[in-house]
Amino acid sequence: MTPQGSIIVGILVLVLLVFMLNMLRRRRINEEVSLIWMFAFITVILLVGVPDLADGLTHLIGAVVPASALTLVALGFIGVMLVYTSVKLSKLTGEVRALAQQQVLNQIEREAPRKAAANKVKQETSDQG
Amino acid sequence: MTADKDTAPTGGAQDPSHKLTLLVVIPARNEAERIPLVLRKVKRVVPWATILVVEDTSTDDTVAAARAEGALVASLPINIGYGGALQTGFKYALSQGFERVVTLDADGQHDPDDIPKLLAKLDEKGVDLVIGSRFVENTNYQTGGIRRLTMKFFSVLTSYLAGQKVADTTSGFQALGRMAIGLFAEIYPSDYPNAEVIVDLARNGGKIAEVSIKVHPRLGGTSMFNLWRSFYYVVKMNLSILMVLLRKRRR
Numbered sequence: 001m002t003p004q005g006s007i008i009v010g011i012l013v014l015v016l017l018v019f020m021l022n023m024l025r026r027r028r029i030n031e032e033v034s035l036i037w038m039f040a041f042i043t044v045i046l047l048v049g050v051p052d053l054a055d056g057l058t059h060l061i062g063a064v065v066p067a068s069a070l071t072l073v074a075l076g077f078i079g080v081m082l083v084y085t086s087v088k089l090s091k092l093t094g095e096v097r098a099l100a101q102q103q104v105l106n107q108i109e110r111e112a113p114r115k116a117a118a119n120k121v122k123q124e125t126s127d128q129g
Numbered sequence: 130m131t132a133d134k135d136t137a138p139t140g141g142a143q144d145p146s147h148k149l150t151l152l153v154v155i156p157a158r159n160e161a162e163r164i165p166l167v168l169r170k171v172k173r174v175v176p177w178a179t180i181l182v183v184e185d186t187s188t189d190d191t192v193a194a195a196r197a198e199g200a201l202v203a204s205l206p207i208n209i210g211y212g213g214a215l216q217t218g219f220k221y222a223l224s225q226g227f228e229r230v231v232t233l234d235a236d237g238q239h240d241p242d243d244i245p246k247l248l249a250k251l252d253e254k255g256v257d258l259v260i261g262s263r264f265v266e267n268t269n270y271q272t273g274g275i276r277r278l279t280m281k282f283f284s285v286l287t288s289y290l291a292g293q294k295v296a297d298t299t300s301g302f303q304a305l306g307r308m309a310i311g312l313f314a315e316i317y318p319s320d321y322p323n324a325e326v327i328v329d330l331a332r333n334g335g336k337i338a339e340v341s342i343k344v345h346p347r348l349g350g351t352s353m354f355n356l357w358r359s360f361y362y363v364v365k366m367n368l369s370i371l372m373v374l375l376r377k378r379r380r
Contacts (some may be wrong), residue, residue: 097209097319101217103202108181108221112201 005067006048013048017041036084040077044070151178151248152227154218155200157235158210161189167233168198170241175231181221182235183214191235201223202293209325211301216317219305223314230305233261239302243342247304250340256334257309258327260295261302279363283324290370292330295339298324302342309335312379318369321362325369332373333380 023029049053054066063069182195186208233239250259285300
């Protein structure tokens with residue numbers, strides 16, 4: 001990668017790293033997820049900052065230039081994150097559904113004895129009548 | 130929740146002839162105009178039953194209309210789909226110790242007069258699920274060619290996989306015994322629970338029976354199926370059935 005390219009990628013990643021830390025500070029993202037992103041940013045910084053690492057990776061995956069290797073790593077990471085997010089989303093959807101059901105079931109349980117008592121009073125009144 | 134029958138809302142929720150408690154579960158969304166008539170008919174046919182309307186984020190007066198008819202109403206805070214609404218009813222039945230559940234739609238298509246027929250079949254030895262079928266005999270049910278073809282396809286597939294003949298896999302008019310209530314309260318799809326739950330029940334040792342029912346035209350409103358949803362339904366159902374076959378048996 002050319003020095004100019006390395007500088008641009010480095011600045012971009014640093015900006016994203018600061019952005020992520022700020023999101024974490026404002027509690028817009030939790031530690032678990034932010035750690036995954038920060039790990040990815042630091043990996044890119046290392047690949048850009050240490051040319052031997054990028055060259056080694058390029059040879060390892062059979063790419064011609066380090067930029068291609070970097071793109072492949074980024075694509076792989078995005079793919080993994082999408083699957084991770086989908087799994088989390090499915091789990092959360094199931095949990096929200098179960099919570100909503102439990103909430104209404106609790107509500108019925110609270111109301112049902114009152115209704116049974118009301119029915120009893122109604123029945124007794126009609127019996128007396 | 131505790132299984133305390135004393136808290137069952139209508140108190141004497143028993144069939145005088147069978148001494149079995151019955152919960153009628155009616156999922157409803159924007160059915161304020163149609164549900165009073167359905168509830169009145171249910172109360173006339175099975176006056177000993179507890180009726181639970183599971184209202185799924187309606188924007189009309191479905192809740193008030195159902196309460197006015199004396200039904201219990203579970204008003205869900207978020208939309209969790211037709212299957213999610215039904216499962217809420219199964220969970221309630223399980224927690225309160227109901228021995229039988231009947232499910233029917235709130236739009237008036239299912240005739241509550243058929244409930245005793247479903248219950249009589251459920252009383253037969255070993256039957257866990259009774260489907261109110263539109264295709265066992267010639268009924269007045271009419272539907273488009275593609276939809277009928279799709280139903281036929283799932284009927285053949287489900288019958289083969291379940292090892293039991295099932296003519297109508299998409300009917301929402303069903304009667305469940307304790308085994309089916311427990312199984313469905315545990316795991317149930319959120320959107321269109323049809324063929325895959327039947328296959329799931331059969332794989333877990335459940336016996337399925339069908340009785341012929343009358344089907345009326347909708348009293349109004351719109352069907353939840355359109356072309357896109359029908360396409361999605363076919364793809365999703367095949368995937369769901371495949372997953373049921375790949376998963377371990379639960380019982």
